Amino acid sequence: xxxxxxxxxxxxxxxxxxxxxxxxxxxxxxxxxxxxxxxxxxxxxxxxxxxxxxxxxxxxxxxxxxxxxxxxxxxxxxxxxxxxxxxxxxxxxxxxxxxxxxxxxxxxxxxxxxxxxxxxxxxxxxxxxxxxxxxxxxxxxxxxxxxxxxxxxxxxxxxxxxxxxxxxxxxxxxxxxxxxxxxxxxxxxxxxxxxxxxxxxxxxxxxxxxxxxxxxxxxxxxxxxxxxxxxxxxxxxxxxxxxxxxxxxxxxxxxxxxxxxxxxxxxxxxxxxxxxxxxxxxxxxxxxxxxxxxxxxxxxxxxxxxxxxxxxxxxxxxxxxxxxxxxxxxxxxxxxxxxxxxxxxxxxxxxxxxxxxxxxxxxxxxxxxxxxxxxxxxxxxxxxxxxxxxxxxxxxxxxxxxxxxxxxxxxxxxxxxxxxxxxxxxxxxxxxxxxxxxxxxxxxxxxxxxxxxxxxxxxxxxxxxxxxxxxxxxxxxxxxxxxxxxxxxxxxxxxxxxxxxxxxxxxxxxxxxxxxxxxxxxxxxxxxxxxxxxxxxxxxxxxxxxxxxxxxxxxxxxxxxxxxxxxxxxxxxxxxxxxxxxxxxxxxxxxxxxxxxxxxxxxxxxxxxxxxxxxxxxxxxxxxxxxxxxxxxxxxxxxxxxxxxxxxxxxxxxxxxxxxxxxxxxxxxxxxxxxxxxxxxxxxxxxxxxxxxxxxxxxxxxxxxxxxxxxxxxxxxxxxxxxxxxxxxxxxxxxxxxxxxxxxxxxxxxxxxxxxxxxxxxxxxxxxxxxxxxxxxxxxxxxxxxxxxxxxxxxxxxxxxxxxxxxxxxxxxxxxxxxxxxxxxxxxxxxxxxxxxxxxxxxxxxxxxxxxxxxxxxxxxxxxxxxxxxxxxxxxxxxxxxxxxxxx
Numbered sequence: 001x002x003x004x005x006x007x008x009x010x011x012x013x014x015x016x017x018x019x020x021x022x023x024x025x026x027x028x029x030x031x032x033x034x035x036x037x038x039x040x041x042x043x044x045x046x047x048x049x050x051x052x053x054x055x056x057x058x059x060x061x062x063x064x065x066x067x068x069x070x071x072x073x074x075x076x077x078x079x080x081x082x083x084x085x086x087x088x089x090x091x092x093x094x095x096x097x098x099x100x101x102x103x104x105x106x107x108x109x110x111x112x113x114x115x116x117x118x119x120x121x122x123x124x125x126x127x128x129x130x131x132x133x134x135x136x137x138x139x140x141x142x143x144x145x146x147x148x149x150x151x152x153x154x155x156x157x158x159x160x161x162x163x164x165x166x167x168x169x170x171x172x173x174x175x176x177x178x179x180x181x182x183x184x185x186x187x188x189x190x191x192x193x194x195x196x197x198x199x200x201x202x203x204x205x206x207x208x209x210x211x212x213x214x215x216x217x218x219x220x221x222x223x224x225x226x227x228x229x230x231x232x233x234x235x236x237x238x239x240x241x242x243x244x245x246x247x248x249x250x251x252x253x254x255x256x257x258x259x260x261x262x263x264x265x266x267x268x269x270x271x272x273x274x275x276x277x278x279x280x281x282x283x284x285x286x287x288x289x290x291x292x293x294x295x296x297x298x299x300x301x302x303x304x305x306x307x308x309x310x311x312x313x314x315x316x317x318x319x320x321x322x323x324x325x326x327x328x329x330x331x332x333x334x335x336x337x338x339x340x341x342x343x344x345x346x347x348x349x350x351x352x353x354x355x356x357x358x359x360x361x362x363x364x365x366x367x368x369x370x371x372x373x374x375x376x377x378x379x380x381x382x383x384x385x386x387x388x389x390x391x392x393x394x395x396x397x398x399x400x401x402x403x404x405x406x407x408x409x410x411x412x413x414x415x416x417x418x419x420x421x422x423x424x425x426x427x428x429x430x431x432x433x434x435x436x437x438x439x440x441x442x443x444x445x446x447x448x449x450x451x452x453x454x455x456x457x458x459x460x461x462x463x464x465x466x467x468x469x470x471x472x473x474x475x476x477x478x479x480x481x482x483x484x485x486x487x488x489x490x491x492x493x494x495x496x497x498x499x500x501x502x503x504x505x506x507x508x509x510x511x512x513x514x515x516x517x518x519x520x521x522x523x524x525x526x527x528x529x530x531x532x533x534x535x536x537x538x539x540x541x542x543x544x545x546x547x548x549x550x551x552x553x554x555x556x557x558x559x560x561x562x563x564x565x566x567x568x569x570x571x572x573x574x575x576x577x578x579x580x581x582x583x584x585x586x587x588x589x590x591x592x593x594x595x596x597x598x599x600x601x602x603x604x605x606x607x608x609x610x611x612x613x614x615x616x617x618x619x620x621x622x623x624x625x626x627x628x629x630x631x632x633x634x635x636x637x638x639x640x641x642x643x644x645x646x647x648x649x650x651x652x653x654x655x656x657x658x659x660x661x662x663x664x665x666x667x668x669x670x671x672x673x674x675x676x677x678x679x680x681x682x683x684x685x686x687x688x689x690x691x692x693x694x695x696x697x698x699x700x701x702x703x704x705x706x707x708x709x710x711x712x713x714x715x716x717x718x719x720x721x722x723x724x725x726x727x728x729x730x731x732x733x734x735x736x737x738x739x740x741x742x743x744x745x746x747x748x749x750x751x752x753x754x755x756x757x758x759x760x761x762x763x764x765x766x767x768x769x770x771x772x773x774x775x776x777x778x779x780x781x782x783x784x785x786x787x788x789x790x791x792x793x794x795x796x797x798x799x800x801x802x803x804x805x806x807x808x809x810x811x812x813x814x815x816x817x818x819x820x821x822x823x824x825x826x827x828x829x830x831x832x833x834x835x836x837x838x839x840x841x842x843x844x845x846x847x848x849x850x851x852x853x854x855x856x857x858x859x860x861x862x863x864x865x866x867x868x869x870x871x872x873x874x875x876x877x878x879x880x881x882x883x884x885x886x887x888x
Contacts, residue, residue: 004360005091008283008315012072012132013055020192020200022053025185029057029162030064032183033130038155039176040162041169044187046327047226050164051134051313053190058130067127071096074134074315076282078362080141081395086114089131089147093118096129111143115150116610123156135326136165141395145170152176191223200225204232209241217245226327233263233310263310264335274301276339279332280347280370282363283315284322291354292347345371356380361387365400374408378453382414385459398422412454413439413446417466424473432474436467464494465502472509476655485513504533508546516657518696518735520553527553544570545579548619549656551586555593556659558738558775564590581610585622592630595778595811600630621650625662632669633779640669660700667704671711674871679708690724694731699740702728703747710751713872713880721751729764742771743780750784753791754880765791766800773804781808788812826869835862840879 032040042050061068071092079085122129131151139145149171151161163169176182192200197218201209209217221227231245238244264272277293278284286299295301302322305312311328315321324332336344348371355363361384368377381400388397401409401422409415420435442452443463454460472487491506511526527546534543547570554563567587574580584607592600607615607623615623624647631639644666651662664686667679683689688701690709702724709721725748732740749765752758772781781788789812795805828836831852838848849859867873870881 005087008321009074009088010072010092010095011315012058012070013051015056015059019052020196025053026057026060029183033160036157037183038152038181040183042164042185043168044190045166047224048187048190049225054132054164069096069098069127069129072132075136075138077138080139081393082111082141082143083391083393084396085144086111086147090114092131096131097121097125111147115147119154122159125158129159130162132162134164136163136169137167192225192228194218197228200228201232205235207235213241213245230263275332276336277347279329279336280344281351285320288354292350349373369403374405378404378408378412378415382412382454413442413452413463414454414459417463420470429474429477436470440467462499462502465491469505469509481513481516485510488513500533500537504530504537507533512655515553516697520557521736523553524550544574545616548582548586556737556739560590560594560776579616581607581615582619582622585626588626592633593779594776595782617652618654618656621647624650633783637669637673641666657697664700664704668707671707676708676871690720694727703743706747713877718751718755722748738771738775742768742777746781746784749791750787758794762795762798765795769801769804782811828869832862832866836866836882839875
């Protein structure tokens, strides 16, 4: 069964013909709207006329400005599913914008992507847009409230939100109030004034009540509209209004109970029966009422109730769907339950059956659960799973499963598997395998003729694939790469040839296992196979999202041109929709590595312009990492650290292997700044040592360790770096990771060059230069700065790849490679530079003091400062560090 968007929830209630006009309130609302404020908040308890005043205001606004666009959502408890909430938000916005579908529900793979598209669409609108959220007190889901906060934070002047609620929402109300971006109506504003009460009672009762009676009734109800309305209904049949008015007093709850009982007791028997029997329905239509009551006049009865003003509200222009006023429905249901739960349960089952026949799955499930008919509810829930999965209303499914007793789930292998998924989502990994094993056993017994209650269909057919994928997810959470691959292979083996979604998911999981193990060629192949299947399944956005994963592996494989081509092709397909921001960020990194910094900056700016919400969840941090790497290449190390901090704030650990951890990138910047202790602490925290076992997931960290050892510049650290890099070079070469090999060989050459072993350094350098030139890699060499310039000078003397070496040297000189102040936390002063130059000679301490015309103590002070800034503890180490930085 599909999960439809109900048009009745989007209906903008028209002003009721018998409602009292309230121009003072309309004027207040219109002033805030016209002033460009962001939010109208109408907050008051039930029965204060919140919806009525909104409908009057909207009608007045439309008369004043026929072009105004209005979208309305009548919220209910089910809208706490964040995807469902966004679906209705999008549908209402498209109604307001007047071009349905402009913001697509297909974007619901990323909540912030939807909201960003909505904001951008609103900003481009030539007319004012009003978006109304009614009954907002029912929304408890934090992500749904976050969506509203996002709109309030980013809304353009054209877009205005209005919220009607029984209690103040958890939104930045105080901040909006201080900024004069909020219009508020509260219970005190909504209460009828004595004059309004008199006009309303005269209109509603047709009686000539005395001023004293009106004043007393208004005082007794404290201007509460629901109370006055009920009193008016009861007064119609009263011969002595004054006696009736003096007969009740007390709280609103007392008044509502007393007056509804008065109204109901005076209604004809057939009307009372109809009201109680239909009280269980959240929305009413004639045929549904007939199914529940067993009668035939439901449509006529609803029309009669509306004419009698008996707390019934139309939900569409055709008057086919209605709902009771919430207060009235509450009291009706209490009266029904007084006859026992059995009667109410029987009515719920009748309603569930009608909703099932008419393809309203959520209502069918809700009434089955309310009736405690768990076998029926389990069957209906199972039937909705394909629709829930397609619409991604996962929270709805999880909520339903939580309400089912264990035995109802255990009778159905499909529900057992999804209960395992619920355990996985909640973090109860230990419970997952038992649930999957039990479901598998049921399938095996079914093959032998032992029946279960899951019905034949798509989900049952796919269950072996789903079980294998969930086992793979558990293995992935445990870091068991081999098991991930085994379960993914099992899923591929059992998936039907036409099960494109299952095959796409299995191929993607197989690719993740290959990636994590360092078999990048297999990883690229698997993810491309995943993308092909996802396209066949109609999941274009998911297919395009694999471009980022393939791009990461292609970079490690050294295939820059292929990565760039893939990004550009995918960007042409997205046409600005998600994951365009991801792709711009990925392409920017490729172009940076090709040293096209201007083009890289352009793509990163394009990603930024789409907004943080335009990035998919898995890749939201990428823009900030791309900016950090760009700033590092430009020599602005402090800016690089700031962007890495931003990236950390957006990063969410998922199933993708962490091959380039953000903290590791930060450690590399620290090394450039001379903050060796900070970098060493990160390496120690990760357990990275020169003797640790090598694997692909630790490769980035091990290379970072080699960088630290080279930066320390002692003979011992340089030897350790060279030894570690030799091992890394073998591993990268055997894995075909040319991109990694270029960096490793480059560092190996610099380590030997720093030791004065020039001839030996030229061997890995020539290999690195050959691979880099063939693949178009430039930044990996330029980012090494002054040490690379000196090594290239020797390479030029040795006749190694002359044109390429000459071009790189020119780029380094043009980039100011000897600007050591970008490489040190604190640059050397002019006097310290003079001392540093002499430290590189054979002069003794006293000889250097005489050369500089300073005392020996002053020379020692300068030397101490130099050692501290270079993070060294000997003259020889200082000389090596200064040479690496181009200081001498």
